[in-house]
Amino acid sequence: MLETISFVEENHLLGPSYGLLRLKLDQSLYCLPGQFVMVRPQKAIEPLLRRAMAVYRLERREEGASIELLYQILGRGTEQLALLRPGDGVHLLGPLGNGFLPETWPVTDQRAILVAGGIGSAGLLLLAERFAERSIETILFFGARTAKDLVGLEDFQRLRVEIIRATDDGSSGARAFVTGPLESYLAQDGERARIYACGPEPMMKRVAEIARRYCKPCYVSLEARMACGFGVCIGCVAKISCDAEPGYSYKRVCVEGPVFAAEEVIWENV
Ligand SMILES: Cc1cc2nc3c(=O)[nH]c(=O)nc-3n(C[C@H](O)[C@H](O)[C@H](O)COP(=O)(O)OP(=O)(O)OC[C@H]3O[C@@H](n4cnc5c(N)ncnc54)[C@H](O)[C@@H]3O)c2cc1C
Ligand code: FES
Structure with a gap:
C-alpha cells in the first residue's frame, strides 16, 4: 500500500456534474479491478477526511505510474476535486480493498x-x-x-x-x-x-x-461511507451472511470488500 502525494496532470470536467482526474505518482502501483484509493487535495482545509475513489485507469510508466479517477460532484469532497488544477498535490492512499479477484x-x-x-x-x-x-x-x-x-x-x-x-x-x-x-x-x-x-x-x-x-x-x-479506508475506524461495515451463529457477521467494506459475492450480502437498509 502506498501513502504519498500525487500530482494532478489533468482534470477534465465532463459537464456540470462529473470529472476525470489524472494523477501522476512517482512510485509504481499495481492494483486489481475494483480496488480503490483514498484521496484529498493537499491544499484543502475542508473536508478533513479523504474520499474513496475507484481506480478507473492505471498506466505504469518507466518511472512511477498515473491513475485516473472518474468522479461525480456530489458534496464537499468532490467539489474540492473539481477545483484541482495541473500541478496541484493530492494526498493518496492505496490501493485498498479486495477488488474483483x-x-x-x-x-x-x-x-x-x-x-x-x-x-x-x-x-x-x-x-x-x-x-x-x-x-x-x-x-x-x-x-x-x-x-x-x-x-x-x-x-x-x-x-x-x-x-x-x-x-x-x-x-x-x-x-x-x-x-x-x-x-x-x-x-x-x-x-x-x-x-x-x-x-x-x-x-x-x-x-x-x-x-x-x-x-x-x-x-x-x-459503497459505504468511509473514514479511514484501511480497517481501523469500523465505520464502513456491511452485514454479510456466514455459517456461524447468528448466521451473519459484520465485514469492513474497505478491507474485506468492497467486492462481495452477492449471495452473501444481507441487504438491510434498502
Ligand atoms: C469503495 C468506494 C469507491 C468509490 N468510488 C467512487 C468513484 O469512483 N467515483 C465517485 O464519484 N465516487 C466514488 N465513491 C463515493 C465517494 O467516496 C464519495 O462518497 C462521494 O463522492 C461523495 O463525497 P462528497 O464529499 O462529494 O459528498 P459529501 O459531502 O460526503 O456528501 C454530499 C451529499 O451527497 C450524499 N452522498 C454522499 N455519498 C453519496 C453516494 N455515494 N451516493 C449518493 N449520495 C451520496 C450525502 O448523503 C450528502 O447529502 C466511492 C465510494 C466507495 C466506498
Ligand atoms: S473506513 Fe474505517 S474501517 Fe472501513
Missing part, C-alpha cells in the same frame, strides 16, 4: 455481464480492460438517470464491449431501470454468464435477486 473472472467459454448504475461505471472499466485482454465476451448493462449521466460510456465502447443502455427518462436506451433489460437478457440468453455489478444499493440488491433467480455467479462492489 481473478479467481472469480470468466474462463474462455464464459461471458461477463457488467452492470453499472451511474458513477458505478468507475468501478468496472479496469475489469472490462482485463476481460478485453483475455478476449472474454463482455456485455455492459449501463443504467443512469439521463443520457448525460452515462459517464464513461465511450471508454467501454473503445474496448468493443457490447452496451445495453437504460435511462430513467428514456433519453438513451430503454426507459427503464437497468435491471429490466438485464433480466430479459438472462431469461433468453444467459448461459455461461458471470455478473459483476457496481452502483447504487437498490440496483445491486435487485441484480443479486435476478442472479439468484437465474443461478448465475454474481459479485457486487458495495
Whole structure:
C-alpha cells in the first residue's frame, strides 16, 4: 500500500456534474479491478477526511505510474476535486480493498455481464480492460438517470464491449431501470454468464435477486461511507451472511470488500 502525494496532470470536467482526474505518482502501483484509493487535495482545509475513489485507469510508466479517477460532484469532497488544477498535490492512499479477484473472472467459454448504475461505471472499466485482454465476451448493462449521466460510456465502447443502455427518462436506451433489460437478457440468453455489478444499493440488491433467480455467479462492489479506508475506524461495515451463529457477521467494506459475492450480502437498509 502506498501513502504519498500525487500530482494532478489533468482534470477534465465532463459537464456540470462529473470529472476525470489524472494523477501522476512517482512510485509504481499495481492494483486489481475494483480496488480503490483514498484521496484529498493537499491544499484543502475542508473536508478533513479523504474520499474513496475507484481506480478507473492505471498506466505504469518507466518511472512511477498515473491513475485516473472518474468522479461525480456530489458534496464537499468532490467539489474540492473539481477545483484541482495541473500541478496541484493530492494526498493518496492505496490501493485498498479486495477488488474483483481473478479467481472469480470468466474462463474462455464464459461471458461477463457488467452492470453499472451511474458513477458505478468507475468501478468496472479496469475489469472490462482485463476481460478485453483475455478476449472474454463482455456485455455492459449501463443504467443512469439521463443520457448525460452515462459517464464513461465511450471508454467501454473503445474496448468493443457490447452496451445495453437504460435511462430513467428514456433519453438513451430503454426507459427503464437497468435491471429490466438485464433480466430479459438472462431469461433468453444467459448461459455461461458471470455478473459483476457496481452502483447504487437498490440496483445491486435487485441484480443479486435476478442472479439468484437465474443461478448465475454474481459479485457486487458495495459503497459505504468511509473514514479511514484501511480497517481501523469500523465505520464502513456491511452485514454479510456466514455459517456461524447468528448466521451473519459484520465485514469492513474497505478491507474485506468492497467486492462481495452477492449471495452473501444481507441487504438491510434498502
Ligand atoms: C469503495 C468506494 C469507491 C468509490 N468510488 C467512487 C468513484 O469512483 N467515483 C465517485 O464519484 N465516487 C466514488 N465513491 C463515493 C465517494 O467516496 C464519495 O462518497 C462521494 O463522492 C461523495 O463525497 P462528497 O464529499 O462529494 O459528498 P459529501 O459531502 O460526503 O456528501 C454530499 C451529499 O451527497 C450524499 N452522498 C454522499 N455519498 C453519496 C453516494 N455515494 N451516493 C449518493 N449520495 C451520496 C450525502 O448523503 C450528502 O447529502 C466511492 C465510494 C466507495 C466506498
Ligand atoms: S473506513 Fe474505517 S474501517 Fe472501513
